[in-house]
Amino acid sequence: MDKTYATPAAFDRALKKxxxxxxxxxxxxxRQALRDxxxxxxxxxxxxxxxxxxAGGMLARVPNARATRDLDFAVAGxxxxxxxxxxxxxxxxxxxxDWCSFRLTKSEESMDENGYSRLLKLRFASFVGMEEKDPILIDLSLDCVMTRPPERITPANRIDVEGLETxxxxxxxxxxxLADKFCAIMEVQPGGHPSSRMKDLVDVVTYATSECFELSQLRHAITSECVKRGMTMPKRFDAPESWRERFAGFATKNRVVEEFASFDEASNLASKLFDAALxxxxxxDLVWNPGDLCWSVRPV
Structure with a gap:
């Protein structure tokens, strides 16, 4: 089949445009267009x-979420x-x-940051024609457990390039x-140290201000994730106090809306979201309403 664009250079110009x-x-x-x-x-x-x-999945839902250069996948099955x-x-x-090609140049077995999931860390060299571009870096989780079926969506962050198959x-x-982020924030690390995953509070704020989800599903997912990690189910949400001084700058850099860029406001919103599930x-039968930032009865 003929290429959509006559030459790699023509395709590259279309991407940049x-x-x-x-x-x-x-x-x-x-970079997002090439990742797509x-x-x-x-x-x-x-x-x-x-x-x-x-973060790649989050950007597909919420295009103004924090940027990432990596892609995270779970193996289904x-x-x-x-x-x-x-x-x-x-x-x-x-x-x-489309004149794009991708070649695996590195694979390494590892563990995730929390030490619970086996990972394959992959690097794919990416090319437009013969010209090498930024690599595709992947963390591939080998043993994730999902409590719900995955969702098939048209990505909200797609860069539309005329004529390409998508x-x-x-x-x-x-x-x-959300359950993964809740546990990553709450879990005490070896030596009694608090979590360092401040980005997860940023992501919780992003989801809370943009997405709807059901309380029953969130409760079930948190329970499942706590069991997986061997965590006692917390009674309430508490972000580490050690994040307080650094959070505002980090949040602003990562596109958190001004209203929730302070540690207290972000933590209070996350508490409102999670505490009902705990x-x-x-x-x-409650549903999270991102417009009113509260749990409400599911519409009949």
Whole structure:
């Protein structure tokens, strides 16, 4: 099949034009456009083998969320490392007639920051024609447990380039993503040290101000994540006090709305969101309302 654009240079110009039109930081938007070409291969033809999670999944929901240069995936189902690598290389090599190509240059088995999930850390060199671009860096979780089916969505952060074949993304369930962030913030680290994952409070604020989700699903996801980590279910949400002095600058840098850029306001919002899920007295049929920033009865 013929390429959508006659030459790599013509395609690259179209990418840059689309990135500029998007009105974002040009370099960031260009990188996002290339990541989208990779992700369209991952999810091509309805592929369900991998699920996008982390900041990449958040940006697909909320395009003004904090930026990231990495992609986080969960393996859907059970597969050995060799099988996972072979499948990722296969889908990365799919030709979408766009002059992009991706070549695996590094793979390393590791553990996630919390020490609970096995990871494959992958590096794909990316090319437009023969010109090498920024690499695609991937953390691939091998043993994530989802309490809900993943969601297939059209990414809100897509940089639209005329004439290209695109695919929807398969996204990690929102309740499970929030539960992971809740536990990452609350969990005491070895030696009794508090969590250092301040970015997770930023992400909680982003979700709370933009997304709807059901209380029953969030409660179930938090319970499941606490069991996985061997954590006692907390009675209430508390962000580490050690974050107080640094949070405002970090939040502003990472696009948190001004109203919640202070440690107290962000923590209070997160408490309002999570504490209902930790209480036995809250009704299961409540839904989070991001407009009013409160739990409300599900509309009939």
């Amino acid at each position: 689309a990135a500029k039109t998007a009105g974002n930081n040009l370099g960031e938007a260009y 070409r990779f992700l369209c291969r991952v999810f091509h033809d309805g592929n369900e083998g991998f699920v996008l999670k982390g 059970h597969a050995g490392i060799d099988q996972v690598l072979a499948e990722m290389e296969r889908i990365a090599s799919i030709d979408l007639n 695919c929807d993304y398969l996204i990690y369930p929102l309740a499970d993503q 209480s036995d007295e809250s009704e299961d």
